[in-house]
Ligand SMILES: Cc1ncc(C[n+]2csc(CCOP(=O)(O)OP(=O)(O)O)c2C)c(N)n1
Ligand code: SF4
């Protein structure tokens with residue numbers, strides 16, 4: 001793992017021990033998105049306003065309750081980054097005209113699912129980056145339109161079974177490379193994280209927090225409901241996503257991509273696939289070696305040129 | 309106060325400037341673009357202290373506008389036609405946020421077929437969105453209405469966004485003399501925007517626009533928004549009176565023109581009402597007691613004022629510059645529902661559809677509409693809705709169709725048919 005000198009998160013015991021986000025939300029048991037959000041919120045803190053797009057997390061704040069100690073604005077599915085633009089610009093105007101004190105300022109955070117980030121909201125995200133908006137974008141990527149029953153989205157991996165790809169070969173498309181699409185905009189920061197690698201996540205969020213400009217985070221969000229596995233397996237599946245090389249942990253900064261955790265002796269991807277109902281058709285009623293090999297080959301080719 | 313020659317677009321931009329707008333999310337569309345260009349120039353030259361940001365769509369533009377208003381700054385934006393429709397999801401959304409700001413719509417017909425010219429089908433599509441609507445007939449009114457709209461939007465009894473509508477081309481690009489209020493006096497009139505509890509501050513966290521579960525809280529908040537829109541009737545009259553006191557121009561919710569002693573009335577919105585006024589004068593010269601009512605306020609709908617002003621009249625000719633497919637004119641339907649069952653309501657309400665896509669309405673046609681309405685009154689039979697369209701026009705369109713047909717045949721005969729298309 002690359003050691004970023006400026007971080008205060010050097011080992012697990014440096015992680016925040018008090019948790020800010022309230023409990024008792026209507027998210028599913030074992031929700032990997034919520035796990036990541038808990039960790040992220042502990043670092044961002046309550047001086048924040050979350051601008052949300054339609055998705056599972058919209059149900060975090062249901063009148064009259066919210067788990068957030070800071071502020072929240074629900075927008076629509078496509079335009080959360082534009083909502084962030086309006087709030088950020090308004091705060092800047094108020095600060096500049098000295099109509100509010102500097103302490104009243106907040107971190108403006110966009111929170112959307114993959115469906116919004118990879119698809120409908122991509123144009124508004126691109127616009128926000130192009131305008132160099134000072135904001136943090138958190139995409140929790142459960143690889144489908146979860147809230148509407150896990151139909152396939154632009155983030156769904158090849159061969160995965162979803163409610164709109166139930167055939168014997170699952171989803172025929174390929175997961176879109178949002179990291180690269182975002183990085184091509186040359187924003188201040190882009191990173192992938194996952195809740196099962198809390199130290200890596202904390203370092204990246206802490207780093208992002210101390211930057212200005214667009215800071216873009218994609219959190220892979222193991223989703224028991226949409227991926228069809230027992231909630232208690234969430235942590236194992238998250239770890240396997242990293243150890244098999246399916247979910248590369250990396251960051252983009254100043255035109256360079258750095259892998260923050262290169263799995264040594266990658267596990268075979270089938271270990272990751274096997275424990276999820278959405279890939280069961282690869283193993284039952286009979287093994288589909290051709291598809292499993294193709295998925296393995298794709299991961300191998302990704303890592304071929306990546307060294308420390 | 310000084311006098312200037314301004315286009316409708318120029319007047320809208322001056323309205324935003326005189327109201328000391330802080331923030332302008334923008335996106336170009338004809339015939340609105342001149343408004344944001346003027347504002348951008350003033351900001352770049354230091355004549356105006358505001359921030360203009362071009363978003364990547366009107367959907368985003370209205371999101372940013374609502375979000376900024378919900379954070380506590382004064383916001384202006386402008387669009388037209390396809391842009392208003394592209395933003396439609398967010399029009400409903402930000403009015404639900406109770407985010408007050410002013411949106412100029414330069415009305416323009418909707419695709420398909422695509423056109424640049426004016427009618428009201430675009431702005432009528434937003435009538436149920438929770439935005440209030442003020443419709444203008446002159447450039448002066450565009451400026452005055454923008455100032456009035458801020459007072460209306462920001463009033464604690466209302467707290468809703470307001471659309472100020474002006475007709476594309478007929479007003480947007482027409483130069484008229486406009487009285488320009490002094491910046492200081494305009495600023496005093498509009499006052500400071502006090503967001504009160506609708507704002508984001510680190511020391512006072514709030515959740516805005518959260519989800520509700522079940523129909524009960526949903527109904528409560530939606531109806532509350534409706535009641536706020538209705539409050540705007542009273543607030544509008546107050547603000548318009550104060551405006552008159554300060555600036556000497558009265559803008560009633562419904563403009564009345566020679567209507568007191570008329571037995572037949574035209575009812576129509578927007579700049580074409582100027583043509584109706586000329587026709588009324590001519591009709592009067594010919595001895596007919598005809599007048600005009602022009603609603604400026606469309607949302608909230610001035611139901612009671614209409615009931616009062618139309619009570620005891622013989623016949624009404626409603627001229628709609630919009631078309632609700634499968635139903636007809638929107639204003640006609642709304643007026644009918646406002647009058648139905650009301651004692652003294654005129655028995656005859658004739659519907660005319662005219663001025664679609666910028667098509668002119670001639671004074672002969674106003675004469676004809678008055679005659680049709682009078683006949684309907686006399687015979688006690690209301691005719692079916694009519695499209696204003698004459699024989700010359702029909703002949704012209706037939707010619708164009710013939711050209712299209714012959715061109716197609718020409719192409720068909722000369723081109724080698726691709727094998728897939730053989731029959
Ligand atoms: C304009 C619009 N179209 C469709 C929807 C329906 N919808 C609500 S949530 C959702 C799925 C969003 O997917 P994603 O962004 O991945 O979030 P997730 O539900 O997975 O958390 C959809 C399609 C909507 N709210 N708005
Ligand atoms: S469906 Fe998936 S992402 Fe949505 S709340 Fe449930 S576990 Fe989380």
Ligand SMILES: [Mg+2]
Pocket residue numbers: 113114115140141142143144145146147153
């Ligand atoms: Mg999703």
